[in-house]
Amino acid sequence: MPPSTATILTTLTRRPTGTIAHLTISRPTKLNALNTPLLSQLPTTLQSLTSQTPDLLCVILTGAGNKSFIGGADIAEMAALDSPASARAFISRVSEACRSLRECPVPVIGRVNGYALGAGLEVAASCDFRVASRRAVFGMPEVRVGIPSVVEAALLPGLIGWGRTRQLLMLGENISADEALRWGLVEKVVEPEALDDAVEQWVCQLEKNGPLAVRRQKALMRTWENVSLDEAIQAGVTAFGESFGTREGEVSEPMRMLGAFFKDKSKI
Numbered sequence: 001m002p003p004s005t006a007t008i009l010t011t012l013t014r015r016p017t018g019t020i021a022h023l024t025i026s027r028p029t030k031l032n033a034l035n036t037p038l039l040s041q042l043p044t045t046l047q048s049l050t051s052q053t054p055d056l057l058c059v060i061l062t063g064a065g066n067k068s069f070i071g072g073a074d075i076a077e078m079a080a081l082d083s084p085a086s087a088r089a090f091i092s093r094v095s096e097a098c099r100s101l102r103e104c105p106v107p108v109i110g111r112v113n114g115y116a117l118g119a120g121l122e123v124a125a126s127c128d129f130r131v132a133s134r135r136a137v138f139g140m141p142e143v144r145v146g147i148p149s150v151v152e153a154a155l156l157p158g159l160i161g162w163g164r165t166r167q168l169l170m171l172g173e174n175i176s177a178d179e180a181l182r183w184g185l186v187e188k189v190v191e192p193e194a195l196d197d198a199v200e201q202w203v204c205q206l207e208k209n210g211p212l213a214v215r216r217q218k219a220l221m222r223t224w225e226n227v228s229l230d231e232a233i234q235a236g237v238t239a240f241g242e243s244f245g246t247r248e249g250e251v252s253e254p255m256r257m258l259g260a261f262f263k264d265k266s267k268i
Helices: 036-052 075-079 084-102 119-126 151-160 162-171 177-183 192-207 211-224 229-243 253-265
Strands: 007-015 018-026 056-063 068-070 108-112 115-117 129-133 137-139 188-190
Touching: 007 036, 018 036, 036 056, 036 084, 056 068, 056 192, 068 108, 068 119, 084 119, 084 151, 108 119, 108 192, 115 119, 119 137, 119 151, 129 177, 129 192, 137 177, 151 162, 177 188, 188 192, 211 229, 211 253
Parallel strands: 018 056, 056 108, 068 115, 108 129, 115 137, 129 188
Antiparallel strands: 007 018
């Protein structure tokens, strides 16, 4: 593959508990910056994965190489935007790519191995949880080129609060991985060589859980983002009841796992 090719590399790892999908944003000569082909590939790749891999447990998203997770949206494409309509079309593709991660039915782990700037930080924020290399750098520099940070930047106040979001978006300054951890922008920071081990720890935790329960939990949390508190609580009542539903001849996941739990306890 020529080094300048922009693509999303997909690797599937089969385990007894299910399948792990590794997605790598690969445009190494441009810090893995998101151009239109990459923005279009991400939703279709995720849709294909989820429809063709019924035992999918999680998705691990990272960038090619050791320098950059995603260095932002393609600056050359943005410089060529010449009207409000073309600008809306481009930024809508960024949002659609981020939304595909948020709407993926299984957890998405962001493996942040370097620069996560602009649209790259929005992609990271769209993951369910994030582990970062200590060398990673985070920032929203859009104001420095005359545009506001938009679309999934709206997720940031929920992660880091309004004050820090204002600092990040209005000042346009970068922060280190350690500061991102203190702010709550990432859940874990490790040395670069420990990234894969850190991801594996989370995967192993997911493998202990009911896969349907994890999917329902993610779907429920997506609902919580868009409804009132009372509606969120009622949605939880519905989700709890539905988790005990069965198809003919099957035992529900809670009944099976609760039964196994009490069986193990009886051996103590």
